[in-house]
Amino acid sequence: MARSVAVVGGGFAGVGAAVMLARAGHRDVTVFERGERIGGVWHHNTYPGASCDVPSHLYEFSFAPNPRWSRRYAPQAEIQAYVEDVARRHGVMDQIRTGTEVTAARWNDERGKWTLETSAGTHEADLLLTACGQLSVPQVPRISGLDDFDGPLFHTAQWRHDVDLSGKRVAVIGTGCSAIQTVPSIQPQAGHIDIYQRSPGWTLPKMDFPYKERTQRLFERFPVIQRADRAAVFAFMEFATSALTRRSWILPVFKAVGTRQINSAIKDPELRRKVTPTDKVGCKRMMLTDDWYPTLTKPNVELITDGVEAITQNAVRTEDGRERPADVIVLATGFKTHGFVAPMEIVGPGGRTLEQEWGDVPRAYLGLSVPGFPNMFLLYGPNTNGGATSVIYAIEAGVNHVISALEELERRDAQRVEVTRAAAEAFDRELREALARTVWHTGCTNWYVDENGNDPNQWPWVFAAYRRRTAKLDPGAYTLSAA
Numbered sequence: 114m115a116r117s118v119a120v121v122g123g124g125f126a127g128v129g130a131a132v133m134l135a136r137a138g139h140r141d142v143t144v145f146e147r148g149e150r151i152g153g154v155w156h157h158n159t160y161p162g163a164s165c166d167v168p169s170h171l172y173e174f175s176f177a178p179n180p181r182w183s184r185r186y187a188p189q190a191e192i193q194a195y196v197e198d199v200a201r202r203h204g205v206m207d208q209i210r211t212g213t214e215v216t217a218a219r220w221n222d223e224r225g226k227w228t229l230e231t232s233a234g235t236h237e238a239d240l241l242l243t244a245c246g247q248l249s250v251p252q253v254p255r256i257s258g259l260d261d262f263d264g265p266l267f268h269t270a271q272w273r274h275d276v277d278l279s280g281k282r283v284a285v286i287g288t289g290c291s292a293i294q295t296v297p298s299i300q301p302q303a304g305h306i307d308i309y310q311r312s313p314g315w316t317l318p319k320m321d322f323p324y325k326e327r328t329q330r331l332f333e334r335f336p337v338i339q340r341a342d343r344a345a346v347f348a349f350m351e352f353a354t355s356a357l358t359r360r361s362w363i364l365p366v367f368k369a370v371g372t373r374q375i376n377s378a379i380k381d382p383e384l385r386r387k388v389t390p391t392d393k394v395g396c397k398r399m400m401l402t403d404d405w406y407p408t409l410t411k412p413n414v415e416l417i418t419d420g421v422e423a424i425t426q427n428a429v430r431t432e433d434g435r436e437r438p439a440d441v442i443v444l445a446t447g448f449k450t451h452g453f454v455a456p457m458e459i460v461g462p463g464g465r466t467l468e469q470e471w472g473d474v475p476r477a478y479l480g481l482s483v484p485g486f487p488n489m490f491l492l493y494g495p496n497t498n499g500g501a502t503s504v505i506y507a508i509e510a511g512v513n514h515v516i517s518a519l520e521e522l523e524r525r526d527a528q529r530v531e532v533t534r535a536a537a538e539a540f541d542r543e544l545r546e547a548l549a550r551t552v553w554h555t556g557c558t559n560w561y562v563d564e565n566g567n568d569p570n571q572w573p574w575v576f577a578a579y580r581r582r583t584a585k586l587d588p589g590a591y592t593l594s595a596a
Contacts, residue, residue: 116519117141119229119236121215121457122244124153126492126508128196129174130242131205133512136176139519142205143238145231147214151200152193154248160272160291162298163189166319166401170343171350171503174199178339180332186321186401217458220487225528225596227488239528242515243457244492244508247570248448250455254286258424266424266442269295280304282438284429286421287445288313290400295445296414297404305413307437309421309429312397312558313390315371319401351575353501357395358551358573368394378406387418395500396557447560453494453569461486475569478540478590479583480507481514482532490515496544497579498561498570500553506576514583521586527593536590547573 118134120127123146131142150156165172169182172192177199183191200206210233217230218241227241251268253259259266265276269291283303285292288310300306324332332339356363371394379385388409390397409416419431428436453475459467462485470485477483480497481490492511493504518530548554551573553561561570572579 115139115141116239116522117237118143118240118242119218119227119238120144120242120244121218121229121454122146122153122246122492123148123151123209123211124155124244124246125174125196125505126244126246126511127151127153127209127242128200128205129505129508130244130492130512130515131208132174132176132199132203133509134516134519135203135205137516137519139516142208143236144205144209144244145213145215145229145236146209146211147232149212150193150197151209151211152196153246154270155189155193155196158270158272158291159189159274160269160295160298162294163291164294164321165192166290167350167503168342168346170339171346172505174505175509177202178336178343180336180339181329182324184321184323186319215457217460219460220462220489222462225488239488240515240519241459241489242492243454243459243489243494245454245457246493247453247498250448251444252447253444254421254446256286256421256424261426262424262439262442263426264440264442266444268444268446270448276441278303278441281440283307284309284437284439284442285445286429286442287311287447288416289445289447290398291447292445293400293402293405295443297402297408300408300411300414303413306415307429307439308409308414308416309431310387310416310418311420312392313388314397314400315368315390315392315394316374316400316402316405317367317370318374319403321403347503347506350499350501350503351577353399354499354575357500357553358547358575361552364394364552367399371399375406379410381410384409384416387416392557393552393555395552396555397559399501453491459486459489461489473565474563474567476537476541478532478537479514479579480572481511481583482537482591484532484534484537487529487531490518495569496548496572499572499576500551502576507572507579510576510580510583513580514586517584517586518591521588521591521593525593527595529592529594529596530586531592532590533592536587544573 120130127144134142165187169187214232219228226237229236251270267273279302282305284307286309419433422432423430428438430436475495477495480494497507562568
């Protein structure tokens, strides 16, 4: 029996799901993307210097290797082009409805289907896959006076390319992953940049470089070389993940590398003190960069560690009472990472919403399934993020789990598949016990752990374990029924 699938989100997860489902023989798939183009985070984040922090050969689908990446770490525009190329080459572009937002998904018990309410009307499907991502809703800080600023003020994820920064005094609030890419890119043209740092994070050398034409031809002619590089990158990232999760004795090695990177680039003892973290290495997301610290030493750049108290009409006021004039303010303040499906409403049997089911902490069996919500799977859902891995690896594992569920429905001639509450609760206990032993719970402020100490983002084991555990549907964990 052919089953229809609705996918919400047209980034890597949505496109990957459409292609992998088609390759497995499931072609009745419709992908809804609210943006005017597919690509997700890589379509929306076009700030200067935007690029991946995972080597290109691992930040690609295993079934669609690209021997023509221009650099070791691909820039935003190239990744965006890659996603679109994969969709075209695998014939799923006509299954994607861009410019269409899904506002709600409701389970129809009588029909045993999901009804989606979209900006283009209603849509019905047997299975619902959410592929909304964890970095799709910008986090705007609660700073007094944000609306009072007279000049351009925007988030890095909503970059204003019409704003010329030449000679301008730019205030950048935040020193996370987007800031360390943006600031070095805009520093040469800006008149002055004030960077407002809440707390520093550990970095490691990125060691980025362009691929020569002959190297690209080599990857093209001998794909095994590219696969070997991918395997080597994955192995290193699994090594790093093991340090973050259960082998903390490895962490001093990363700290030594990070400390050396700071000390070799910055000679001023006061600036060096400001950028050297006191947190345990890996507690915050470790960032890759080759030019952040050298940029901080430029004469037109100042790093400010006093907290931001308010924004005025033409300045940023810090808690010490000082006001620094600004022509442009850039918010490099990350994303709301605990929403997962926001702002879409999901309503299961009996009118119970996913928000009610989750309460304060999003939870899902293997990050994929929620009890009480049949025929629904979350791609890149709760606790599927890694301290050091490629999200695409996790996405592929999740889609394979969905394909296994479809196969099991077909084998049993069933219409409904739902994870049992017992299996979900047992997994959640195992997950929380493992998370408590990771570096992310050693006391720093990071975007994984909320103010109550709950972590709905991180996977506390290596990712080979995630692929193994999601490869097949565990019959004991799910209930399959005719209705």
